[in-house]
Amino acid sequence: MSIPIINTGDSPGLTACTHDYQVKCGNCRLNSLCLPLALESEDIEQLDNIIQRSKPLQKSNHLYREGDEFQSVFAVRSGTLKAYKTTDDGREQVTGFYFPGEIVGMDGISNNTHASSAKALETSALCEIPFTSLERLSTLMPSLQRHFFQLMSREITADQQLITLLSKNSADERVAALLLSISTRNARRKLSATQFRLPMSRVDIGNYLGLTVETVSRVFSRMQKMDVLHVDNKEIEILDIEGLRGVAEIG
Amino acid sequence: MSIPIINTGDSPGLTACTHDYQVKCGNCRLNSLCLPLALESEDIEQLDNIIQRSKPLQKSNHLYREGDEFQSVFAVRSGTLKAYKTTDDGREQVTGFYFPGEIVGMDGISNNTHASSAKALETSALCEIPFTSLERLSTLMPSLQRHFFQLMSREITADQQLITLLSKNSADERVAALLLSISTRNARRKLSATQFRLPMSRVDIGNYLGLTVETVSRVFSRMQKMDVLHVDNKEIEILDIEGLRGVAEIG
DNA sequence: GCTCTACCTTGATATGAATCAAAGCTATAA
């Protein structure tokens, strides 16, 4: 199967031939999840004006690297990215996966330097939002300011959720929680909550959940044996979502 | 030894008798670390006007609880707090410790509901900053907006640091990293980087670092035996800070 | 279509930290 350059299921109108860099927030199907949320339509136009849409980022290319100067945050339009840090002994800690409608790059604000790297897991389309413009606009549009505060706070609570997962939960619980998180995020984008293709490798999952590849693989096998999942490489079907919630044991 | 009601070493001019609720940001000795950082003096006065200073929070009392409506963020003036979440099986995950000059409560912004609880580890003085006022002021003062964005981003990078610690580091490395973090934060407040009293219990340390009390205690004993630390209950002296950095192995 | 490489799975063994157990210590309250 050949991978279309932009269309990964989130931008139904696009094809490989028509790089639609001109999609506007006003007609983007993600605008109810993304930054424009809660903005009036004239405000959305102003936001549109500061957003830069560039050509898609190919799989395994970097959006930015740890230590790069911070300039912009990015909204994911299609595709998936991972954010990660490399420890000094060369191991990789994945700090988050970013799906369409989500904002990546907010860790760079504190020092004007990216504290982590961001890499495309598949070909991805992005909206670049220069941060100084966003700041300027935020002073003019209180609801944009508020929404951006909320997005940052959401990143904080997500990180704290992961902290709890890593320090209190077993391998099975961690994997179950990740699958449920992906399921929920798919549902928000009107995709199937029970069938999807994982955009990340087992290694990435391990590096996110603090587990080795082998352990991740064993958990998948175990859940398949328990008829909770059907696993075919990266293709996942959740057969028993209540069972999976039972395994995850998290509200 | 009787504990004075306010003075914990950070507000030298205060005593138990003179609850100085009238300390202004302009003459607070923490203003170079705290929110007023980077504000002009007339701007600081405006910030002053929205800040509410109330009576000290006694040890083990809550500032807010998970699920409470979010109204304000709080600057710590003296004392220490812990933020924590309780998992549904009753275990506690400490998500952070907050020292003077630091801001607690930003996790509540995303949902207008606190995602964690905050509790005083010792009697603590706080400055309450009602969030709607802060938002209003931020639209008028771009440098305040920027600074608050930076504080939130710093919380994100701190959480990501903890994520890496929990998923990649051994018990010894985790404890060493926490001690170095406390040491650095003390130094910023012009306190000793090598001698201090831990405001939190071993249980709290364990619940922060994803370890049991027993393991935390064993790590302290081991480090004492290696002449890296001198430990007398909560009183810590770092004897070999380079050795400690060696144990922590983190940049 | 074939090869090569990167990814995934499964098994055997080792190990760091959890758990279980008990005693010592500290600080608050009576």
Add this chain to the structure above:
DNA sequence: TTATAGCTTTGATTCATATCAAGGTAGAGC
């Protein structure tokens, strides 16, 4: 001052996951 409850330490044992090892699979590029 003594009682008391909570905190801390230390030891013995268990267990979940890492590590080591090897074979299997699928997709990208030729």
